[in-house]
Amino acid sequence: MQRRGFLKWLVSCLAVINGLILGIPFIGTLLSSAATRGKAAWSRVGAVDRLPLGVPVEVRFQSSGTEAYFHRSDLNSVWIIMHSRGDATVFSPVCTHLGCHFTWNQQHGRFECPCHASVFALDGTVLYGPAPRRLDTLPAKIEKGVLYVEYERFQVGTPEKKVI
Numbered sequence: 001m002q003r004r005g006f007l008k009w010l011v012s013c014l015a016v017i018n019g020l021i022l023g024i025p026f027i028g029t030l031l032s033s034a035a036t037r038g039k040a041a042w043s044r045v046g047a048v049d050r051l052p053l054g055v056p057v058e059v060r061f062q063s064s065g066t067e068a069y070f071h072r073s074d075l076n077s078v079w080i081i082m083h084s085r086g087d088a089t090v091f092s093p094v095c096t097h098l099g100c101h102f103t104w105n106q107q108h109g110r111f112e113c114p115c116h117a118s119v120f121a122l123d124g125t126v127l128y129g130p131a132p133r134r135l136d137t138l139p140a141k142i143e144k145g146v147l148y149v150e151y152e153r154f155q156v157g158t159p160e161k162k163v164i
């Protein structure tokens with residue numbers, strides 16, 4: 001092999017090695033990001049024995065997940081109704097009309113949104129107002145007395161529940 005040919009071969013080999021060193025982690029990140037996109041992680045909300053039965057309570061908790069290349073940690077809240085120590089309904093705190101946070105009115109036994117006066121029953125159905133669909137439930141599970149939630153965000157202002 002001529003000296004010039006050897007140098008070309010050597011430079012090509014170094015370029016391939018350099019490409020692998022830089023490219024493999026990048027491709028791995030893209031693949032893992034694509035695999036987890038749109039899938040929320042389970043977040044620990046708290047012990048169920050501290051929650052009252054049959055009465056909605058708003059609970060704040062820290063949720064975490066990966067979006068694109070970034071690990072994020074957010075402070076979120078959910079509305080929880082414990083039907084028993086092993087069964088709960090968890091609502092997103094976001095009104096399905098335009099995204100305000102609603103509250104529970106204990107006196108009237110209903111959820112009320114302060115922005116445009118949508119009113120929801122204890123089971124989340126719309127009683128009055130412009131909300132186009134019932135309150136959004138979140139996936140929840142109870143393991144060893146601890147409630148976990150998959151915190152997701154949904155499109156507002158539409159009759160269909162769509163994760164965003």
Ligand code: FES
Pocket residue numbers: 095096097098099100113114115116117118129130131
């Ligand atoms: S945002 Fe709740 S009623 Fe409009």
